[in-house]
Amino acid sequence: MAAVSVALCTRNGARYLPAQVQSICTQDPLPREIVLSDDGSSDDSVAVVRQAMAACGVASSVALTVFENKPALGVTRNFEQAIRACRHELIALSDQDDVWHPGRLARMAARFEAQPELLLLHTDARLVDGALRPLGDTLFHALEVQPAELEAIAQGRAFDVFLRRNLVTGATTMFRRSLLASALPFSDEWVHDEWLAALAAATGRMDVLPEALIDYRQHGSNQIGAKRPTVADKLAKAMEARGSKHMQRWRRAQALLDRLLALRGLVPEPIVSAQRGKVAHQRFRAELPASRLARLLPVLREAASGRYERFGRGKQAIAQDLLERG
Template sequence: MREPVSVCLALYNGEKYITEQIDSILSQLDHIEDELIIIDDCSSDSSVEIINSYNSSYIHLYQNDRNMGYIKTFEKAICISKNSIVFLSDHDDIWVEGRLNKMYDKLQEADNWLVCSNFETFNNKGESKVRFKTKLIQSKPEKFTRNILSIFKGNIAYFGCTMAFRKELKNYIIPFPDYIDAHDLWISMTGNVLKKVVHLEDITILHRIHDNNTSFVQRDFYKKLYTRFLFLKTLIDAYKRKRMNNIQIKKK
């Protein structure tokens, strides 16, 4: 029997899409201790009412008392999560059938702490859209440095909605650095620094593209330059946390 999982979902004005996403997640939860943690970031639509209409013991709804933004909302959800495996989820995507088990099984191999998968994108008309041409390929130990370089180049498909990780990683990623503008790149950077990330080549997410998405935003030259600076800071901080945690482990 598999270990229980925690699914962390950040919600903001998701009334149009949240039902389809929740249904795709609940269909894959079958452990009595599984949990779907939903944190509403002060939605002004009927998102909360939709969540409350579900009669599921898996769902645990929390509401922010002020708008915190999706990065801090995900951080809060991860802190609340109690299970061995943590999945991240946006409110407007759809989980592909078998996603949970495929990613869970990948985390059982070797000493993997973080798994990232591929995804497909579609619009509100159901049309397939190619928004990120680079696909993840199976990682090998000698490829971690290459993955980090690809983060700097901006040509590796690391997105939070495609991630799951073991609870041990929380000691290294929480709290999120205050300066980051992408929690998924912080998590993936840390996973590669620790040499505990693995790529799953399967498509496990249908990622919806619409006007309110924050993903795939085009950036000008100066914004790209500043982003690379932030990547360097995350790399340095990831190594610092690795060293600090190793010291604490040795003391124990």
């Protein structure tokens, strides 16, 4: 089975790190190394990781590489630093506050061994509170993941799903180091896990295990968390001010297209063409007028073209563009 590196990123996570490190260091097989990148912690996060590894008795068998960033790099650059330093074929991403289930590494590494073309694999997660008490929900349920989306990914059409939205959460992700040839450097416009997923879906095979293989803590201070939105939440979101989010989405779409064009020969032309369509759709949404009334006909024409359904959340996105305050 291929050797695994763990990219563990921390920032003031001393409270949660003992449980996470123990869950990593009791996997069978063990990872070969942990690359710890600490982003300017003011607590003793790095010392806690060292102590937890020593307590597990793996300090001599699992290599530890440590980066301590002062000043902090931010989430994406912190993960990029850790990932660049990983030396083994498979790289598992790790947040500081989760807990891996027994057998997680073996289950995921086996899928890579069975599918040599596989570049990235992600899974579901069980949502728990700060004390690891189950919240009675899963990550995929909170994200409203649909069976048709999982089926499309399983059939090798992950990029079609990605054109509409990202389903990959870094804490659940493992990928092949060869993916970095196309993914590095990470885009300034993207979060690291979404960027890796986009490049995996565009340049090769991405897959999903619809099993909860980690406990994903929701404790109020997550940098990125998960909560299933209610109808009231969706309505409130649709009614909020347009702000700069559509411009940001347009820039993200363009940044991905630029990378795909730079990778010509590795990316099938239909994927490049589809991303061009995504850029055009995001530009359309970004340039909609401030007046709700003036938006009505353009939005209805775009809806009739099918582009809201292909490149976004369909009716939900249409409602947003019609209702948002200018």
